[in-house]
Amino acid sequence: MKSPKKPAARRPTRIVKVAPVTVQEPVIVSATGILRTSIIGIFLMMAGGALYFAQDLLIPLCLAFVLSVLLSPIVRGLLRLGIPEGVSATLIVLTLLALIAVGGWSLSGPVSQWIDDAPRIGAEIQQKLTHIRGWFGFVQQVSNQVDQMAGGTDPDVMKVVLKEPGLLKSAATGVPEVITKIGLTLFLLLFLLASGDLFREKLVKVLPTLSDKKRAVHISRDIEREVSRYLLTITGINIATGVMVGLGLWAIGMPNPLLWGVLATFLTYIPYLGAAIGIALVGAVAIVSFDTFAHALLAPAVYLGVATLEGQVLTPMIVGRRLEMNAVAILVAVAVWAWLWGVIGALIAVPFLVIIKVISFHVESMEAVGRFLGARETSPAEDTEKAA
Template sequence: MTLEPDQNTGGPRLRLSVVRDTTIVATLIVLGLYAGSAFLIPLTMALLINVLIIALSDRVISMARVPVWLANIAAVTVVLAGLFVIMYILGSQATQFARSISTYETQFDGAVNRVTGLVGNDVTTFIRDNLVSIDMSYVARVLLSSATSLLNQFFLISLYVAFLMAERLAFRKKIQLAAGNPETGAEFTTILDAITDSLQRYVGVKTFISLVTAGISYSVFKALGLEYAETWAVLTFALNFIPSIGSIIAVIFPAMIALVQYETIGPFLIIVFGCGTIQFLIGNFVDPALLGRSLNMSTFLVILALTFWTTVWGLIGAFLSVPLTVCILIIFSHIPALRPVAILMSLDGRLGDDNAPARTQ
């Protein structure tokens, strides 16, 4: 950001015009993100899925020594098939939930009475006053509509992914041509490689961790005979991509269903303490150990990014908050004027290219 000498003190003084222009640009960007969410969200998800496919394709090539085109086809098939299964489970079981919603409404009073023995009459009264008034049929319609919308967007995302994979090799050549000179082209390529590397590690590790967590949780749900166990397992997988609060929500939902479904509180306690312990151990020990310093972001920044992207793009923004913020941090770290901002965004003040040779402005 431009500074000019202060005539009175001799120190640098921030120009008002720079603050004004920066504020205007930032406001326009936020408004553009909000207004263009219907177009930008599927495109952003397609880019992240493309990164996951490339990472899986590279792993197949390194392990099986197969041609690039065959590895790409295998990676695309595995990733898109997995996503389709997720969408199908959510869509089909949301319909079943909508049909059986009246059963849950009649069982709710019994669940509230069981809670009385655990938390007392005051909390029970609060639950009755605030939850009984919820129109569960409306909730079911919203869930069904959301599942249908996700299934529709899946085909659009798949189309984006197909064209991104088709232009994967040509894209780097176009960057060199668009840059105008070799130095600028090399800088763009460096930024792109840094973003791709960080996103591949994040998406790959989080996908593996979420699959393990969802698999263990699904085993617990099936052992208990919990209704819609597949849906809760899929939600556990997806919610683990939301930092901090996602794992908590992934335990609350199936626990509440267990409280309504069963006449005893045993299954409820098993899910709360069993799945909750698994989420705690994986989130606080396994996740940091596997990710390491690949996502060197401030903890406060993670919460701030979660709040911002959720406000702008809703629930999908919560899923995408960390990858999007990683991209912003990397881009800022390669722009000399914005590098101090990237340092403030990092966890320990060190950036990924600190060991690289210093660049001249």
């Protein structure tokens, strides 16, 4: 008798997971993105035009705003001592006016002498650099040949030469405009300092939600604290730089060392470009002032040494990592603002960058802007290696 067959054992089923196949779709630029980019570009161009054509009003306003941010802690400290804001603001503005008057009066003599001697200095520089010009004589020859090929020697062609006004006349015509801007700046500064926290209070009342009010208060306080700390620190560093430049140039016998020290103090507010301008000016005057070319090279060498010490040691060590800025962003900002507003624009470019960076700390949508304006970020591995 046959035994019944046992049912065959079922093999365990294996589940094989297949990775989904992704098909890369072509990227289609939407019309909304193009429209948004176009609107932003048009807005930037219109804003640049408005900044350029309205500079007579905007320059005093921006200078007054930056100075008010710098001097507001002083007004607030005097208020704790019982001195009203209007009185302290008046005292501060009168002190600034006295400093400007004394500085302008003490430096007017050397500056006017420089303006008068500018043609003579230029002629002497050309005479002392004749051997250097000889190295590049072929450039003049090529230029003459190009003029001849372009018909520059044709007697029938009438040449019109526009004579530009001299340095003395240009400076004299620009003095009333400078005085007007200084007066308007100090007048606006007086009202900004006397108003105290009025602008902050109005801003808090206008904002709709409680979170927006708190954020606005934090942003305004951080801007005031960080910008005033930055400007005070940079001012101290710049004064020390001017003193070292003045003493160094005095030691080697450079004429008007006080004027060079003051000029170096103000030029140091312009990152990178200010030092280059100061070195070029000192080198040009040193060539005229000293008998030998080797002695003349000492003056720009002294300025270069002090500028290197300031830019590579003092400023990074004292300013700190929090407000250390991206060098590319600084150069771009200085170039753009100098193109728009001249020297004043170059001076206020970095404080504006500091304000934007402080705002980016509190606004999530501006985090990318804050990272771009910041210095190079170190990775945790690099920090570990430095610690080791």
